[in-house]
Amino acid sequence: MNKFLKVAGIFASLALISACASTGPDVDTTDTSDTMVDTGPSGPVPGTQADLEQSAGHRVFFGFDQYTLTTEAQSTLSKQAAWLKEYPETRILVAGNCDERGTREYNLALGARRAEAAKSYLVSLGVDAARITTVSYGKERPIDPRSTEAAWAMNRNSTTTITSTGA
Amino acid sequence: MKKILTILLTAFVAAVSLALSPATAQRATIDITQGNVDPMPVAAPDFIGADEQTMGLGRDITGVIMNDLDRSGLFQVIDQRAYIQKPESVNERPRFPDWRLIKAEVLIVGEVQELSDGRIQVSTRVWDVYSNEQLGAVAFKTPADNWRRAAHKVADFVYKTLTGETGYFDTRVVFVHETGPKENRVKRLMIMDQDGANPIPLTDGLNYQVLTPRFSPTQQQITYMALFDNRPGQVYLFNIETGEQEQLGNFRGMTFAPRFSPDGRKVLMSMERSGNSDIFMMDLSTRRLTRLTDNPAIDVSPTMSPDGRRIAFTSDRGGTQQIYTMNADGTNQKRITFGEGRYQTPVWSPRGDLVAFTRQYNGRFYIGVIRPDGSGERLLTESYLEEGPTWSPNGRVIMFYRQTATRRDGSGGESQLWSVDLTGRNLRRVRTPGDASDPAWSPLLP
Numbered sequence: 199m200n201k202f203l204k205v206a207g208i209f210a211s212l213a214l215i216s217a218c219a220s221t222g223p224d225v226d227t228t229d230t231s232d233t234m235v236d237t238g239p240s241g242p243v244p245g246t247q248a249d250l251e252q253s254a255g256h257r258v259f260f261g262f263d264q265y266t267l268t269t270e271a272q273s274t275l276s277k278q279a280a281w282l283k284e285y286p287e288t289r290i291l292v293a294g295n296c297d298e299r300g301t302r303e304y305n306l307a308l309g310a311r312r313a314e315a316a317k318s319y320l321v322s323l324g325v326d327a328a329r330i331t332t333v334s335y336g337k338e339r340p341i342d343p344r345s346t347e348a349a350w351a352m353n354r355n356s357t358t359t360i361t362s363t364g365a
Numbered sequence: 366m367k368k369i370l371t372i373l374l375t376a377f378v379a380a381v382s383l384a385l386s387p388a389t390a391q392r393a394t395i396d397i398t399q400g401n402v403d404p405m406p407v408a409a410p411d412f413i414g415a416d417e418q419t420m421g422l423g424r425d426i427t428g429v430i431m432n433d434l435d436r437s438g439l440f441q442v443i444d445q446r447a448y449i450q451k452p453e454s455v456n457e458r459p460r461f462p463d464w465r466l467i468k469a470e471v472l473i474v475g476e477v478q479e480l481s482d483g484r485i486q487v488s489t490r491v492w493d494v495y496s497n498e499q500l501g502a503v504a505f506k507t508p509a510d511n512w513r514r515a516a517h518k519v520a521d522f523v524y525k526t527l528t529g530e531t532g533y534f535d536t537r538v539v540f541v542h543e544t545g546p547k548e549n550r551v552k553r554l555m556i557m558d559q560d561g562a563n564p565i566p567l568t569d570g571l572n573y574q575v576l577t578p579r580f581s582p583t584q585q586q587i588t589y590m591a592l593f594d595n596r597p598g599q600v601y602l603f604n605i606e607t608g609e610q611e612q613l614g615n616f617r618g619m620t621f622a623p624r625f626s627p628d629g630r631k632v633l634m635s636m637e638r639s640g641n642s643d644i645f646m647m648d649l650s651t652r653r654l655t656r657l658t659d660n661p662a663i664d665v666s667p668t669m670s671p672d673g674r675r676i677a678f679t680s681d682r683g684g685t686q687q688i689y690t691m692n693a694d695g696t697n698q699k700r701i702t703f704g705e706g707r708y709q710t711p712v713w714s715p716r717g718d719l720v721a722f723t724r725q726y727n728g729r730f731y732i733g734v735i736r737p738d739g740s741g742e743r744l745l746t747e748s749y750l751e752e753g754p755t756w757s758p759n760g761r762v763i764m765f766y767r768q769t770a771t772r773r774d775g776s777g778g779e780s781q782l783w784s785v786d787l788t789g790r791n792l793r794r795v796r797t798p799g800d801a802s803d804p805a806w807s808p809l810l811p
Contacts, residue, residue: 263685291595298768301709301723301752302576302803303622304679304686306590306598307635307642307663310619314640333597334619334637338574343547343778345749345770361595 265311279323287364297350309334316356404441412475429516438791533757543800561796583629633667657695677711701739716760745789
C-alpha cells in the first residue's frame with residue numbers, strides 16, 4: 199500500500215507540472231517542453247491526484263478581483279464533482295489563490311472567497327461538504343512568479359488537491 | 366534662537382498647508398511639492414574622546430547621529446571636511462564665527478568619557494550658531510557596547526530640541542525577511558534598529574510563513590499571521606524578550622490582519638468563516654472574542670484610533686475595496702474614501718490626525734494619508750507595487766514595503782523597505798539584510 203501511494207505521489211507531482219500549462223488561461227507555453235509525462239499505456243492510477251487532474255482538471259481560474267465562477271470554471275468543477283462521486287472515500291483541500299495586484303490582507307480574504315466558491319459549487323452538485331476543507335494562500339503561493347497579465351491570470355485560482363484517498 | 370524655531374515651524378506648517386490644498390484631493394498625483402522648505406544646516410564634529418577607545422566611539426556615535434538627522438529630511442548635515450574649529454571639550458564655548466562661516470545654523474558638540482565602572486558617558490550640547498546660545502544639553506550613561514542606542518537617544522534629543530516634537534530614532538522595526546523563489550518563498554520574522562542596524566531573526570521560517578507582524582504599542586510583543594501549508598493561517602503572539610509564541614485562540618476559519626489596540630490589551634483582527642471575513646476584537650487577558658462587523662462583504666485590516674474610540678478598516682461592501690470607520694463597538698459604520706481605484710490597509714497615526722493607506726489606481730500602487738473624516742487625501746509615493754504602511758511613533762514618517770515587477774526572464778521582483786515623510790519629499794530606502802516586507806515600527810524604547 200505504501201508503495202502504491204509513493205508511486206501515486208510521483209505521478210501527482212509530475213502531473214502538477216504539466217497541468218499548469220494545459221489548463222491555464224492564455225499562457226505562454228514556451229517553458230513546457232520538459233513536461234512530457236510518461237504515464238504508461240493505461241494512464242494515471244485511478245483515484246489519484248494525477249487521475250483527477252487528467253479527467254477533471256484541478257484548477258479553476260478567476261477574473262481580477264473576482265470570486266464568481268466562470269462557465270469554464272463551473273464545467274471543470276462539475277467534472278471534479280463527478281470524479282469525487284466515483285471515489286467517495288477521497289477527501290480534498292481546495293486552496294484559494296490571488297495575483298500580486300492586491301494588498302496582502304485583502305488577498306487573504308479574497309482567496310478564502312475563491313476557495314469557498316469552488317467548494318460551494320461542488321457541494322451544490324452533491325459532494326459531501328465534510329469531504330472538503332478550504333484554505334486561502336492569498337498572494338503568497340503564485341504558480342507563475344512573473345509580473346505579466348498571463349501570470350496574474352494563472353495565479354488567480356482555486357486548486358483542488360487530494361488529501362486522503364480514504365484507503 | 367528665534368530664527369531656528371521659525372525655520373522649523375515653517376517646515377511643519379508647510380506640511381500642514383499641503384494637506385489643506387484642495388487641488389490634490391482625490392487625484393492620483395504624487396504630492397511632491399518642491400517648496401522652499403530647506404533642511405536646516407547642522408554641523409556635528411566627531412564627539413570628543415580622551416583616548417583611542419573613546420575617540421573611536423565618538424566617531425561612531427557621531428556617524429549614527431548624523432545619519433539619523435539626515436534621513437529625517439529636516440536637517441542637512443554639513444560635511445565634516447568643511448569644519449574650521451575642532452572642539453577640544455564639550456564644556457567650552459564654540460567659536461561661533463567659525464561655524465557661521467560654513468553656514469551652519471546649529472552645532473552639536475559631544476564628548477565620550479569612560480566611567481570608573483566601565484560604562485561610558487555621552488555628553489552633548491546643542492548650540493544656536495547665530496544667537497550664540499545653548500539650546501540644550503544632555504548626557505547619557507550606558508555600557509560601551511550599547512553606544513548605538515546612546516547615539517539614537519542623542520539624535521532624539523536634538524530632534525526634540527529643534528522641532529519641539531518627540532523623536533523616533535531610538536526605535537526598532539520588525540519585518541518579514543524574504544528568501545527563495547516567489548513560488549516557494551521563505552518568510553521569517555526579523556527585528557532591527559530603525560536605521561537597519563542589528564538585524565536579528567526571530568523565527569526560522571521552516572514550518573510557516575510569517576505575514577503582517579505588528580508591534581505592541583506598550584510591550585515587547587508582536588502579533589503576526591502564520592501562514593501554513595494545507596490549513597488556514599492563524600494569528601500568533603510573539604514575546605520578543607522570551608522568544609515564546611502562542612496561537613491566539615483556536616479557530617476553524619482563518620484569522621489574519623491582526624493589530625494591537627493602542628493600550629496593547631486587545632488585538633483586532635479579521636476572521637474568516639465559510640469564506641466570509643469579518644472584524645473581531647480579542648481581549649488578551651480574558652481571550653474573549655467580540656464580533657465588530659457582520660457583513661456579507663469582505664471586512665479586513667482593522668486599525669484603532671489612539672484614543673480607542675474609532676476603528677478604520679477595509680471593506681468591499683460598496684463593490685470595490687474602500688476604507689470605512691466605525692465606533693469601537695462596531696456601530697456607526699461609514700465610508701471615508703471615495704476616490705477612483707481601491708483604498709486598503711488603513712493605519713491610524715499615533716497622533717490621531719491621519720490615516721495612512723494603500724491605494725491601487727490605474728495599475729499603480731500608492732501610499733497616502735487622509736484625515737479620519739475622509740478629507741485632505743494626499744498621495745506620498747507611487748510604484749508598481751507598494752503597501753503595508755507603518756507609522757513612526759511620532760506620526761511624522763511612514764515606512765512601507767515596495768516590490769518591483771518580475772520580468773519575463775524571472776529577474777526583478779525585489780522587495781524592499783522604504784520610508785517617506787508626510788510631505789512626500791523625503792523618500793529613503795531602509796537598509797535590510799536581503800529582501801524585506803511588512804515593516805512594523807516599535808514605540809519609542811523605554
